[in-house]
Amino acid sequence: MKVLVAVKRVIDYNVKIRVKADNTGVETANVKMSMNPFDEIAVEEAIRMKEKGAATEIIAFSAGPAQCQETIRTALAMGADRGVLVQTDAELQPLAVAKLLKAVVDKEQPGLVIVGKQAIDDDSNQTGQMLAALLGWSVGTFANKLNVADGTVEVKREVDGGLENIKIKMPAVITTDLRLNEPRYASLPNIMKAKKKPIETLAPDALGVDVAPRLKTLKVEEPPKRKSGIKVKTVAELVEKLRNEAGVI
Amino acid sequence: MAVLVVAAHDGKTVRANVANAVAAAAQMDPEVHVLVAGSNAGEAAQSAAAIQGVAKVLQAEDAAYANWLAEDIAPLVVKLAPGYSHVVMAADSVGKNVAPRAAALLDVAQVSEAIQVVSPDTFVRPIYAGNAMATVQSTDKIKIVTVRPTNFKAAAGGGSAAIEQIAGTGSAGLSSFAGAELSKSERPELTSAKIVVSGGRGLQSGENFKMLETLADKLGAGLGASRAAVDAGYVPNDYQVGQTGKVVAPDLYIAIGISGAIQHLAGMKDSKTIVAINKDEEAPIFQVADYGLVGDLFQIVPELTAAIEKK
Numbered sequence: 210m211k212v213l214v215a216v217k218r219v220i221d222y223n224v225k226i227r228v229k230a231d232n233t234g235v236e237t238a239n240v241k242m243s244m245n246p247f248d249e250i251a252v253e254e255a256i257r258m259k260e261k262g263a264a265t266e267i268i269a270f271s272a273g274p275a276q277c278q279e280t281i282r283t284a285l286a287m288g289a290d291r292g293v294l295v296q297t298d299a300e301l302q303p304l305a306v307a308k309l310l311k312a313v314v315d316k317e318q319p320g321l322v323i324v325g326k327q328a329i330d331d332d333s334n335q336t337g338q339m340l341a342a343l344l345g346w347s348v349g350t351f352a353n354k355l356n357v358a359d360g361t362v363e364v365k366r367e368v369d370g371g372l373e374n375i376k377i378k379m380p381a382v383i384t385t386d387l388r389l390n391e392p393r394y395a396s397l398p399n400i401m402k403a404k405k406k407p408i409e410t411l412a413p414d415a416l417g418v419d420v421a422p423r424l425k426t427l428k429v430e431e432p433p434k435r436k437s438g439i440k441v442k443t444v445a446e447l448v449e450k451l452r453n454e455a456g457v458i
Numbered sequence: 459m460a461v462l463v464v465a466a467h468d469g470k471t472v473r474a475n476v477a478n479a480v481a482a483a484a485q486m487d488p489e490v491h492v493l494v495a496g497s498n499a500g501e502a503a504q505s506a507a508a509i510q511g512v513a514k515v516l517q518a519e520d521a522a523y524a525n526w527l528a529e530d531i532a533p534l535v536v537k538l539a540p541g542y543s544h545v546v547m548a549a550d551s552v553g554k555n556v557a558p559r560a561a562a563l564l565d566v567a568q569v570s571e572a573i574q575v576v577s578p579d580t581f582v583r584p585i586y587a588g589n590a591m592a593t594v595q596s597t598d599k600i601k602i603v604t605v606r607p608t609n610f611k612a613a614a615g616g617g618s619a620a621i622e623q624i625a626g627t628g629s630a631g632l633s634s635f636a637g638a639e640l641s642k643s644e645r646p647e648l649t650s651a652k653i654v655v656s657g658g659r660g661l662q663s664g665e666n667f668k669m670l671e672t673l674a675d676k677l678g679a680g681l682g683a684s685r686a687a688v689d690a691g692y693v694p695n696d697y698q699v700g701q702t703g704k705v706v707a708p709d710l711y712i713a714i715g716i717s718g719a720i721q722h723l724a725g726m727k728d729s730k731t732i733v734a735i736n737k738d739e740e741a742p743i744f745q746v747a748d749y750g751l752v753g754d755l756f757q758i759v760p761e762l763t764a765a766i767e768k769k
């Protein structure tokens with residue numbers, strides 16, 4: 210079984226975000242970029258499936274500018290076998306990414322697609338669900354644990370009230386949650402080896418996908434700032450303030 | 459055209475956040491309908507009919523809807539959607555699962571976690587863990603929107619909308635439910651609690667979280683946690699507050715042994731009053747705290763619990 214994993218290049222989660230002065234977006238020049246953390250979890254899960262013999266080949270997919278090569282290389286260094294880059298400088302929204310993924314799925318015929326539950330830049334939490342819809346496949350969102358057996362996947366999901374178990378038919382789409390696994394770091398020899406692994410580059414047009422955004426971003430602004438508070442010295446002072454100043458207890 | 463709010467429920471009542479979603483929907487179009495799909499969802503449909511501002515409740519009975527599998531619910535939403543200008547769901551684990559599937563089937567975009575309705579086609583939503591606010595305009599005919607419940611004041615009760623029975627769409631046969639492991643708690647639900655007590659890695663163990671439970675119970679508070687506390691297994695996953703967990707905005711949020719990473723702040727910085735208890739006076743949590751107390755939580759929390767008892 211082939212497994213396709215999606216890896217998005219995003220601003221590193223440790224970077225302090227700055228909104229551009231002209232309110233068109235956030236500053237990305239000279240900013241550290243990394244693989245979306247949920248996608249590291251997706252890659253790790255695929256590698257573990259391969260190590261257990263449940264998967265035969267892992268394909269890492271990314272869509273975006275040429276630099277997404279680096280993100281794919283990271284996945285290859287972790288243990289993915291080859292990459293597919295859909296290269297475009299156009300703004301990509303989740304529906305468009307889902308359509309690009311579908312086109313690649315149609316070509317590659319994987320048994321599972323594993324994506325992150327959420328990209329930490331747009332915070333959309335949509336792409337995996339949309340991909341499953343376009344394919345007419347089942348989906349296991351917010352996966353905490355997976356068990357692949359006999360054409361079905363048992364998915365333990367992280368939901369509002371705790372955990373939920375579902376069984377879904379394969380082929381299927383999985384979206385990863387934080388507790389699914391702890392992603393490995395790529396070793397130096399594997400980073401070297403990854404340089405020789407193939408990456409195929411495609412254009413959205415060649416896949417017959419119209420990626421035009423459906424949502425127009427009118428402006429991007431700083432969030433309102435909280436006014437700074439005070440430090441209290443004692444518990445008694447805290448309780449007094451909460452009672453008489455804030456009136457919350 | 460009207461707005462359709464898709465309501466999650468437990469069979470007896472719709473989730474509390476449906477009233478928030480209805481309030482948000484009413485800002486998109488004054489005519490709000492609520493879809494209650496389920497198996498034996500009569501009581502839940504009645505609870506939806508009681509929300510002020512709801513013009514009509516659509517109740518769809520189908521065994522396939524018993525456990526809210528996206529594969530089965532989305533086709534029903536897709537069938538109804540052409541009669542509406544908007545489909546709205548609360549941005550909880552149900553909404554996040556179902557809405558994007560329906561959107562893709564309709565070939566429309568989704569606006570995720572709207573925090574403000576600027577106009578019927580324009581919404582504000584946080585991006586980058588709330589470090590930026592994007593104003594987006596939808597160009598699609600049907601707008602699928604998930605809304606962040608804490609940003610919309612819940613519609614009141616006391617309404618009496620008509621309930622109309624509609625046909626279900628059956629099972630897609632792709633997925634099945636195999637049981638839940640829900641965290642049991644007598645405490646108020648995290649996202650609607652007036653007071654939230656949250657603990658982080660500083661608690662050091664699940665055992666030590668009991669201290670926070672005692673404090674929470676004195677205050678009638680809900681219990682939350684940082685990702686680090688969940689990852690370490692101190693508390694269940696559904697306690698996680700933050701960018702990728704739950705968003706809360708209580709009157710009082712008490713962060714104990716939490717450093718205040720941006721991913722955590724994303725889930726609590728709209729709280730009215732924030733208290734931080736941390737032994738590191740440089741901890742970023744103090745930058746958003748109205749009242750900061752620097753010190754050892756193992757000393758402060760018992761003292762605080764005792765002081766509140768004296769009220």
Ligand SMILES: Cc1cc2nc3c(=O)[nH]c(=O)nc-3n(C[C@H](O)[C@H](O)[C@H](O)COP(=O)(O)OP(=O)(O)OC[C@H]3O[C@@H](n4cnc5c(N)ncnc54)[C@H](O)[C@@H]3O)c2cc1C
Nearest residue numbers: 658659660684685686700701702703715717721722737755
């Ligand atoms: C993709 C992604 C998503 C994430 N999503 C979330 C999310 O939704 N929610 C979330 O919370 N985090 C999230 N995180 C994690 C986040 O970046 C931080 O790692 C996490 O919030 C840290 O948790 P913490 O504050 O409990 O732990 P730490 O950062 O380790 O802080 C512990 C604090 O406890 C204090 N302390 C220790 N002992 C004591 C004592 N005896 N008395 C008083 N104070 C004490 C320390 O001074 C320290 O400030 C996410 C990260 C990533 C990469």
Ligand SMILES: Nc1ncnc2c1ncn2[C@@H]1O[C@H](COP(=O)(O)O)[C@@H](O)[C@H]1O
Nearest residue numbers: 215216272324325327328333334335336
């Ligand atoms: N441009 C992209 N390239 C590769 N994967 C993507 C891209 N956009 C989204 N994804 C995948 O979809 C997941 C969810 O993204 P989102 O729906 O934007 O929150 C991410 O974690 C990725 O796995």
